[in-house]
Amino acid sequence: MLQTAEAQSQSEYTRQISDRLQIALTTHLQHAYSPDQIKTLRLFSSTETADLMSVTPAFLRKCHADGSLSEPSVNRNGRRFYSGEEIWTMRQILEAGSRKPGKYRPGRRDKDHLQVFQFMNFKGGSAKSTSAIHLCHYLALQGYRVLAVDLDPQSSLTGFCGLNPELEFDGQSVYDAMRYEDPVPMRDCIQNTYFPGLDLAPARLILSEFEIDTAVASQIDTPFYTRLIEALEQVEDDYDVVVIDSPPSLGYLTMAGLFSATSIIVPLTPSMLDVASTQQFLQMMSDYIEAFEQQDIELTFDDFSFLITRDDPNDIPSQQISGLMRALFHQQVLSATTLRSTAVADAAMLKCSIFEINRSDITRSTYDRARASMDAFGSEVAGMIQKNWGRG
Incomplete structure (x- = not known):
């Protein structure tokens, strides 16, 4: 039983709620995964x-x-x-044995630059982490060498990759590679995952300390916006694509990701509130970038795209919002959308993507619609990658 707030201090009361939630999460995760808590990929x-x-x-x-x-x-x-x-x-x-390079392994060749896609928006519920993991899994299944970088202290992407921050895990996190004092080599912070072709630079709650560290380390020679760039440079030759999941804010972590990104994807659910929030986000982002430009620090991207998420073709108001976005921004809005789907939502409850679910486990028509949606999204981004390498 929870004691009443009057019977204890507010910190004790809040801690009690936190501890109770942790026990519930631990129990759920122990049931959701195998007894040794190691995720495996289906056949x-x-x-x-x-x-x-x-x-x-x-x-x-x-x-x-x-x-x-x-x-x-x-x-x-x-x-x-x-x-x-x-x-x-x-x-x-x-x-x-192929005469056509890239037919079975479509990744980087000589002089191709590393593709770094950052998912960012400070509106919660935009399906940012869900979109990021589906892109990671799609690209890995297509033969790309993918590194997922979780810049969100809430660690959603880390959980999707089979590590459970709620239960703790051994090893370093991306914070250790980005910290100002005695940073750890990035390669030591990367974890292999159960998904072939996909590695992870995980997040833990301590990643939130980067915001505080940066605020008090303003005089350090190495500026905050180079921390992730320098970490990725250490492992650049090991990967074709990096996918960054940002926190739902525009703080130092998101900006560090922004400076390392070659392309930006802004997930957006088609509602007026989300569009208004995204407009404010982009206004703040433009102000921040302008401040850097005034210091002769330039940012350039291969692509800047909106992704319509949780799309419901039968919802007329949401379709009107989608149409408005396409009318305003044309090719900057990805042609593919990710559908609002019980299959995706149910998979996310188990920290899985639709690619990890057997078609026979759910209603096949539901699975087919969700899978086709994520395939179309992944294929469009893969086309962007190839185009950026001069092969589109």
Whole structure:
């Protein structure tokens, strides 16, 4: 039982609520994950695997028959199922023997610059973290080497990647690479994930200290906006794409991400309140950037795009807002939208993306609509990446 606030100090009362929530979260997470609390990626059917690799099931069967690809470890009633690691390995093998560079591994080549996408908006509920993890998973499944960087002390992206800040985890966080005193090498802060092709620079609550550290460290030679840039430079050759999830604010953490980004994606739910909030966010952002420009510190982006999230084609007012955004900004609004879907919401409850859910586990039409939406979003961003590398 919670004691009444009158029977204790406000700090004790608040702490009691926090502790009770922590116990509930711990219990939920222990049930949601396997007993050792390690997330695993589901298996993919041969049809889905062929679709991911843009080949036919017959092509895969031929490769297995002639020995160019090993048989998958799981065969059930004559049907092949592939793990994420097996798909990743097959991409490597097929790419090595392909006459068309990038057919199976579409990542960076010589002189291609690292693509850094930052998701940012200070309106809560804009599906920022959900959009970020779906992009990470889509790109990894397509053969890109992806680094997820969680700049939000609430650690939503970290949770999606299989680490549970609520239960704590061993190892360094992105804060340790960005801190002013004795920073840790970025490579030591990166965690492998259960998702092949995707690594994570995790967040913990201590990341919020970066805001305080920066406020009191104004005289330090290394300015705050270079902290993440310098950390990413240490591991730049290891990745094709970096995806940054920012906190719902425009503080030092978000600005540090902004200076490291090559492209910006602003998730936006189609409501007038969200549009008004986003307008204020962009006004503040422009004021901050102008202040840097006055100091001859320039910011340039390959792309600046809006993403309509939680889109409901049957909601007329929201469709009017979407139409307004497209009329105002044309190509700056991504053609793809991410749908409002119970499949995505249910997956998020277990800290999963739609790519981790088996089609047979939910209503297939619901799954198909949600999956098509996220595939379209990921494909459009992948097209932007290739264009930025001069191959679009």
